[in-house]
């Protein structure tokens with residue numbers, strides 16, 4: 408066993424770090440304040456190959472592995488998680504299902520011609536007003552009429568759903584009812600310019616303010632049957648597997664943010680003097696720093712182990728849930744500790760740690776809440792099922 412990244416993984420990490428430190432970090436506070444989507448940054452990340460990192464080269468991507476992607480994502484998120492979630496949602500939720508389940512024609516068309524490894528962003532639409540954790544409650548419908556899907560309904564909070572460079576969304580729709588009375592769910596590719604497909608305004612958010620989330624509306628949206636992602640009725644399996652991998656990436660996003668909190672805490676601990684000495688000399692502060700460092704290290708190892716299992720083609724769902732829960736909660740503790748070490752300054756608008764404290768909460772919610780991930784972990788332990796099987800049964804109940 409060894410813990411060294413390969414040369415290629417190291418290259419992705421270093422490239423992302425250099426870009427993030429040079430071009431994202433200096434603008435992170437402004438991006439948060441102005442709540443504007445950073446088109447120029449995304450374009451540069453596309454040029455660098457980061458937005459198509461795990462997309463195979465024959466479809467216009469960079470052909471990188473999952474460990475390399477998570478290392479790069481951590482670095483982007485260490486500078487800013489708004490930019491990080493734009494990358495994560497595009498790579499893990501937008502491109503990955505097309506790569507994993509798309510037909511050859513769909514991959515060539517949507518990844519190659521339209522996305523070109525990130526030239527356009529692709530979104531993944533699962534959540535609805537009445538279908539959050541319980542995706543089985545999907546109310547958006549798609550009916551097959553003369554070889555065309557007619558989609559009706561709406562989606563909520565869809566990341567990258569309404570930017571000027573969004574190519575479209577892969578939407579989960581109810582296409583029938585199974586013999587056991589459960590819904591048949593199918594993933595349908597809906598290009599952005601399809602008539603009847605419209606988007607709501609962006610949301611006012613606690614964090615991720617420079618990223619794009621939209622309500623999406625489908626009113627008699629008609630697309631060819633050939634826009635079925637893979638096969639009809641496979642939507643359920645497809646989104647479970649997509650979210651397994653997405654959870655690892657949200658873990659990496661959390662590690663990047665936790666590392667940023669530790670970085671800022673160290674700066675303040677060294678600089679701030681009270682009682683005639685640096686506050687870093689007080690054991691209470693030292694223990695906080697030590698706890699943060701241990702948790703960052705552990706969270707990073709959990710994320711990379713889950714990512715490595717995926718690259719090896721081995722089951723990784725349980726480890727993905729564990730990494731996501733631990734890393735997101737460690738990041739929350741790190742943000743809290745960083746604000747505490749900054750004292751009143753950390754409570755001021757404009758301070759980096761105040762921003763981190765606002766941003767960190769969503770990591771425990773998006774792509775499966777901590778509650779649902781704990782249930783997946785426990786159920787897979789108790790029943791000896793893989794985590795994906797356990798989740799499948801839970802959601803189908």
Ligand SMILES: Cc1cc2nc3c(=O)[nH]c(=O)nc-3n(C[C@H](O)[C@H](O)[C@H](O)COP(=O)(O)OP(=O)(O)OC[C@H]3O[C@@H](n4cnc5c(N)ncnc54)[C@H](O)[C@@H]3O)c2cc1C
Nearest residue numbers: 531532533534539540564565566772773774775776778779
């Ligand atoms: C900024 C942002 C970006 C997002 N991006 C996307 C996106 O790109 N695509 C997309 O499809 N979705 C997206 N989402 C939606 C996100 O995945 C959901 O918010 C998440 O799945 C939780 O659903 P919910 O918010 O409806 O919570 P609910 O399902 O209403 O849950 C509320 C609470 O109840 C708990 N709960 C629910 N069921 C159970 C249970 N069986 N046992 C125990 N506890 C339970 C939950 O853990 C949670 O604490 C985004 C959300 C946000 C806020």
